[in-house]
Amino acid sequence: MSVVGSRLTFRLLHADGAARRGEIVTPHGSIQTPVFMPVGTLASVKTLTTEQLKQLAPEIILCNTYHLMLRPGVDLLERLGGVHRFMNWDRAILSDSGGFQVFSLASIRKVREEGVEFRSHLDGSLHFLSPETSIEIQTRMGVDIAMALDECPAFGLSYADLERSLDLTHRWAARSLKARDESAPALFGIVQGGIHQALRKRSVEEIAGLDFDGLAIGGVSVGETKEEMLDVVRFTAPLLPHERPRYLMGMGTPEDLLDCVAACIDMFDCVLPTRNARNGSLFTSRGKIAIKNAQYAQDDRALDPDCSCLTCRTVSRAYLRHLFVSEEIAGLVYNTIHNLSFYLDLMRSVRQSIASNSFAAFREAFLLQLTRERES
Amino acid sequence: MSVVGSRLTFRLLHADGAARRGEIVTPHGSIQTPVFMPVGTLASVKTLTTEQLKQLAPEIILCNTYHLMLRPGVDLLERLGGVHRFMNWDRAILSDSGGFQVFSLASIRKVREEGVEFRSHLDGSLHFLSPETSIEIQTRMGVDIAMALDECPAFGLSYADLERSLDLTHRWAARSLKARDESAPALFGIVQGGIHQALRKRSVEEIAGLDFDGLAIGGVSVGETKEEMLDVVRFTAPLLPHERPRYLMGMGTPEDLLDCVAACIDMFDCVLPTRNARNGSLFTSRGKIAIKNAQYAQDDRALDPDCSCLTCRTVSRAYLRHLFVSEEIAGLVYNTIHNLSFYLDLMRSVRQSIASNSFAAFREAFLLQLTRERES
Numbered sequence: 001m002s003v004v005g006s007r008l009t010f011r012l013l014h015a016d017g018a019a020r021r022g023e024i025v026t027p028h029g030s031i032q033t034p035v036f037m038p039v040g041t042l043a044s045v046k047t048l049t050t051e052q053l054k055q056l057a058p059e060i061i062l063c064n065t066y067h068l069m070l071r072p073g074v075d076l077l078e079r080l081g082g083v084h085r086f087m088n089w090d091r092a093i094l095s096d097s098g099g100f101q102v103f104s105l106a107s108i109r110k111v112r113e114e115g116v117e118f119r120s121h122l123d124g125s126l127h128f129l130s131p132e133t134s135i136e137i138q139t140r141m142g143v144d145i146a147m148a149l150d151e152c153p154a155f156g157l158s159y160a161d162l163e164r165s166l167d168l169t170h171r172w173a174a175r176s177l178k179a180r181d182e183s184a185p186a187l188f189g190i191v192q193g194g195i196h197q198a199l200r201k202r203s204v205e206e207i208a209g210l211d212f213d214g215l216a217i218g219g220v221s222v223g224e225t226k227e228e229m230l231d232v233v234r235f236t237a238p239l240l241p242h243e244r245p246r247y248l249m250g251m252g253t254p255e256d257l258l259d260c261v262a263a264c265i266d267m268f269d270c271v272l273p274t275r276n277a278r279n280g281s282l283f284t285s286r287g288k289i290a291i292k293n294a295q296y297a298q299d300d301r302a303l304d305p306d307c308s309c310l311t312c313r314t315v316s317r318a319y320l321r322h323l324f325v326s327e328e329i330a331g332l333v334y335n336t337i338h339n340l341s342f343y344l345d346l347m348r349s350v351r352q353s354i355a356s357n358s359f360a361a362f363r364e365a366f367l368l369q370l371t372r373e374r375e376s
Numbered sequence: 377m378s379v380v381g382s383r384l385t386f387r388l389l390h391a392d393g394a395a396r397r398g399e400i401v402t403p404h405g406s407i408q409t410p411v412f413m414p415v416g417t418l419a420s421v422k423t424l425t426t427e428q429l430k431q432l433a434p435e436i437i438l439c440n441t442y443h444l445m446l447r448p449g450v451d452l453l454e455r456l457g458g459v460h461r462f463m464n465w466d467r468a469i470l471s472d473s474g475g476f477q478v479f480s481l482a483s484i485r486k487v488r489e490e491g492v493e494f495r496s497h498l499d500g501s502l503h504f505l506s507p508e509t510s511i512e513i514q515t516r517m518g519v520d521i522a523m524a525l526d527e528c529p530a531f532g533l534s535y536a537d538l539e540r541s542l543d544l545t546h547r548w549a550a551r552s553l554k555a556r557d558e559s560a561p562a563l564f565g566i567v568q569g570g571i572h573q574a575l576r577k578r579s580v581e582e583i584a585g586l587d588f589d590g591l592a593i594g595g596v597s598v599g600e601t602k603e604e605m606l607d608v609v610r611f612t613a614p615l616l617p618h619e620r621p622r623y624l625m626g627m628g629t630p631e632d633l634l635d636c637v638a639a640c641i642d643m644f645d646c647v648l649p650t651r652n653a654r655n656g657s658l659f660t661s662r663g664k665i666a667i668k669n670a671q672y673a674q675d676d677r678a679l680d681p682d683c684s685c686l687t688c689r690t691v692s693r694a695y696l697r698h699l700f701v702s703e704e705i706a707g708l709v710y711n712t713i714h715n716l717s718f719y720l721d722l723m724r725s726v727r728q729s730i731a732s733n734s735f736a737a738f739r740e741a742f743l744l745q746l747t748r749e750r751e752s
């Protein structure tokens with residue numbers, strides 16, 4: 001089963017229960033799904049040189065339109081050959097629409113039918129983002145996959161206000177598709193609707209009815225409880241058309257990823273591995289480690305005995321703790337390399353297990369080991 | 377001409393005027409001189425993983441006894457197999473004695489015949505460093521070259537006080553040698569004496585008369601003017617015994633290095649390339665660049681067209697400026713890689729030019745290019 005667009009091809013290779021094994025082909029190479037996309041907000045996956053990122057070998061990364069339109073600006077990015085050339089990255093890039101950051105970071109805003117007016121969180125300067133300008137910016141940045149601008153409704157909105165917001169998102173979705181020219185990247189639409197099944201269903205019908213290259217579920221990483229969020233994904237994802245890639249935005253923990261692969265999601269992004277790395281919170285096959293803890297001061301073992309990343313191959317927990325408590329930048333780099341490796345390895349294992357019809361068993365074993373009493 | 381010690385061998389390979397081309401052999405490989413030693417204060421060359429450091433391929437790095445005795449502490453370092461194993465570094469390491477930081481960083485201190493009592497700049501805890509404890513700590517850290525504890529006199533001391541300080545340094549030097557056991561590293565003595573030729577001469581006579589494996593000139597990187605400092609080096613270095621390596625501590629700019637190679641210095645260390653990198657001040661063959669400047673915002677060229685480091689090979693000035701003004705950690709890493717490459721490449725060229733009897737011409741051409749009008 002496959003859908004061939006002008007800009008993106010998705011092939012569904014195998015299914016194991018609801019979990020899907022697929023391949024997305026972009027102008028910058030193919031992407032094996034389910035996939036985790038490291039976040040490179042400002043055209044840099046935080047703390048890593050592009051060389052180090054290449055050694056981790058993700059097939060796609062994400063960058064943030066909001067941040068990049070403010071710094072260094074799209075004029076500059078276009079003049080210098082786009083984000084790929086700017087950061088010397090030759091694999092695929094997905095950019096968000098800018099909407100999420102406008103609604104969460106920007107200080108003052110006015111939402112109109114036409115678009116959203118906001119002030120930069122950096123210098124208070126006034127900016128305007130519409131479905132059309134978002135597509136234009138993402139096109140000029142030269143990314144492989146763009147996202148349609150949506151309204152990200154504040155948590156706790158009334159049902160009626162949520163409906164109004166949803167309708168606006170749907171009108172913006174249609175305008176986003178119309179705004180594309182032939183140089184535009186592949187474009188994904190975003191399903192909203194909060195925790196209300198009726199609204200999510202209506203949003204799927206609207207968004208899936210449009211000619212998007214892929215479909216995303218938005219609005220699940222903020223506000224709701226973990227159970228509500230998973231309920232939304234479990235309800236919404238199966239409603240999405242089978243033949244297009246499904247992207248769950250801004251999620252999540254390793255457990256979340258496994259839960260949502262089981263709910264037939266193909267693509268993920270999240271700042272968790274990189275942000276946690278900089279806070280000294282490290283993912284391992286035996287659970288999370290707060291590397292600053294005194295118990296690691298003399299611990300000569302690898303951070304994760306089951307990991308073969310540069311960090312685990314070359315230095316000890318004691319060294320990582322020393323760097324972290326001494327506020328050495330190299331500690332943040334080592335931590336980031338490990339946490340991203342952990343996520344990328346996890347998704348590699350997920351893909352293998354789906355291919356061999358053993359995803360459920362893999363997931364169970366992984367979660368069991370994760371919650372197992374940590375070795376002393 | 378060579379001197380063979382139990383722990384270190386120095387061979388003088390060639391001389392070009394006063395400039396010397398030599399080789400130091402340590403338990404962790406040989407070192408081609410003149411050499412610049414990157415500073416790895418806390419068992420980490422700031423911002424770099426050891427893997428990245430290995431790609432820069434310095435043959436020796438420096439670490440700081442004062443910082444490491446406070447964090448992570450020598451007990452821990454010894455238990456974990458020494459600094460080499462701790463940071464996964466397999467080439468040579470030189471440690472300072474701790475004296476310089478005690479006299480410049482520690483908050484309260486008492487200098488006695490026996491040693492120096494000081495409070496940690498981190499937590500105010502009380503510590504004691506004597507010639508004997510310094511040697512013991514450096515031995516337990518497992519370094520290849522240790523430095524004898526000296527008193528670093530405050531700038532502006534009277535001649536009489538400077539003499540008293542110098543006598544103490546000389547008595548400490550003799551005690552340092554006596555404190556070594558068979559597991560101790562090679563040991564260098566330090567010549568002090570401020571800007572007074574008579575005191576420097578007396579210090580050389582005392583220190584060179586002892587059985588040190590190498591000789592260092594201390595007390596030139598603080599307080600004095602650049603010209604006074606160079607005068608001290610030009611006066612002192614030629615007095616040092618020909619057959620042992622000469623190490624100028626804590627210096628300096630690229631110009632300083634060339635000046636001091638011309639004054640027959642063999643070894644250098646300085647935080648300048650790494651610290652400047654983190655401040656966005658970058659060395660190039662055309663002079664220094666403040667990468668934050670707006671003039672680089674759209675500059676698509678390599679940082680230094682004459683450099684082949686990872687940074688210059690893979691990203692532009694515009695990208696480096698973007699990372700720096702956006703406070704992205706990766707920018708500090710790229711900057712550090714370049715600045716260290718610049719220093720290491722410079723010393724490589726210096727060694728080649730000495731070997732081919734063209735050091736004076738090389739130095740002149742380098743300084744000419746450095747001061748040339750920067751390309752617009």
